[in-house]
Amino acid sequence: MSITRLVRPELRSLHAYDAAEQVDDTIRLNANESPRRSTIGNFRRPLNRYPEVRPQNLQSALARRFGCEPEQLLVTRGSSEAIDLVIRTFCRAGKDSVLVTSPSFSMYRHYAEIQGAQLIEVETLAAQDFAIDVDTILAACRDTTRLIFVCSPNNPTGTVLPRAELERLLTARGEASAIVVDEAYIEFGDTPSVTELLGRYDNLLVLRTLSKALGFAGARCGAVAGPEVVIRILSAVQAPYALATPVVECVEDALGQDQLELAEEAVRETIAERERLAAALLRYDFVHKVWPSAANFLLVRFADAAAALRHCQAHNVLLRHFGGSLGDCIRISIGSRNENDQLLDALDTLRDKGHD
Ligand SMILES: Cc1ncc(COP(=O)(O)O)c(C=O)c1O
Structure with a gap:
């Protein structure tokens, strides 16, 4: 064949x-x-x-x-x-x-x-x-x-x-x-x-x-x-x-071997950050679902995805929105610990504005 x-x-x-x-x-x-x-x-x-x-x-x-x-x-x-x-x-x-x-x-x-x-x-x-x-x-x-x-x-x-x-x-x-x-x-x-x-x-x-x-x-x-x-x-x-x-x-x-070891360490960090971010996101009332992910991103359903996207962008954090059947979702790539903290800071201010 x-x-x-x-x-x-x-x-x-x-x-x-x-x-x-x-x-x-x-x-x-x-x-x-x-x-x-x-x-x-x-x-x-x-x-x-x-x-x-x-x-x-x-x-x-x-x-x-x-x-x-x-x-x-x-x-x-x-x-x-x-x-x-x-x-x-x-x-x-x-x-x-x-x-x-x-x-x-x-x-x-x-x-x-x-x-x-x-x-x-x-x-x-x-x-x-x-x-x-x-x-x-x-x-x-x-x-x-x-x-x-x-x-x-x-x-x-x-x-x-x-x-x-x-x-x-x-x-x-x-x-x-x-x-x-x-x-x-x-x-x-x-x-x-x-x-x-x-x-x-x-x-x-x-x-x-x-x-x-x-x-x-x-x-x-x-x-x-x-x-x-x-x-x-x-x-x-x-x-x-x-x-x-x-x-x-x-x-x-x-x-080369040392570069591959560094890359493996980076992957381990990304996986750990993915799990930390998933848990942190679920604490917001306006986050309705975080899907399990085997990748370096999370798919997240928001109460108002467009508002969350705009808010994060205004705080210098770019996220990805697809529309269509995923209109209420945002894909979040896993960044460094510091970058992910900045995303969470931006979402904290969204929560404090009383978004639900
Ligand atoms: C599923 C999938 N395949 C392929 C690619 C393309 O990757 P590249 O051309 O950088 O190897 C991407 C990029 O985001 C992807 O998400």
Whole structure:
């Protein structure tokens, strides 16, 4: 079984871009580069040279970190690029469909719209902490449904799809759809990554990012992991030289042992702050619900979300409001202890104004 049959027919036999050869200790007159090495920045590799078409060291290091083989992983410019690549590779404009759950991360819709793919939205179970219902997903699938995005832990609800339910979805769709599990927030919960399942399910793709737990949103680095044959096609679709030399070197450094230990400590702090903030928020009369979260944010229902948002903004604290079915909710990212205290100070003044 292979989901390569779901790839746009014109891309199935696409070859990787034929880039100029790069060989160490040679005189490189084959890529129209400048011979003059720039003095800007302090990089290990010369900036006058193109980076590797695909950064091999980084690919191996990220594969080790994410628990797959290097050939099962493509390094991308944030997981946002991976979402775009997957949709462009699998969906024919005006014909194929992408299934997303709602509420969830809006970028799936954004890239589906850009590609001209149809969007099927399946509501999560609001009364059950926005649990994803696999039976509703299966009932909503059409013949054209190439991709099913499952965000776990989900943004903005913090909900995790249990492993057994994911496996039920993978099995039921088989080679009819690729299941794309977005694990942007996986490090903040206690469930292991589903990259473990890559050897068992040929229709599984997993998105990972360095923007959250590792703290490198500014470096723009993420990855998509999946079956080797699919990764090869995604790699052929991705722009050559996608990862710039400064990014490659920054991320190589970020994956050093001491940096990883610092990142783990930061994750532990975020989890502790998440629990402290959740308990503190529940003490306000105007906070009606704080959902359990396996991520670095909390979804909170307010008596008057718009007023709370405005009030916090006036106190220099920005929060995220989504509207729609979450009109009475606000998503609060977990900041440092000091930042979270400033949020609580702002909410104290809201309480003291007599808001209820
Ligand atoms: C669920 C989810 N996936 C992917 C992303 C994109 O992350 P990045 O492109 O920074 O890797 C985000 C960003 O907020 C997200 O919430």
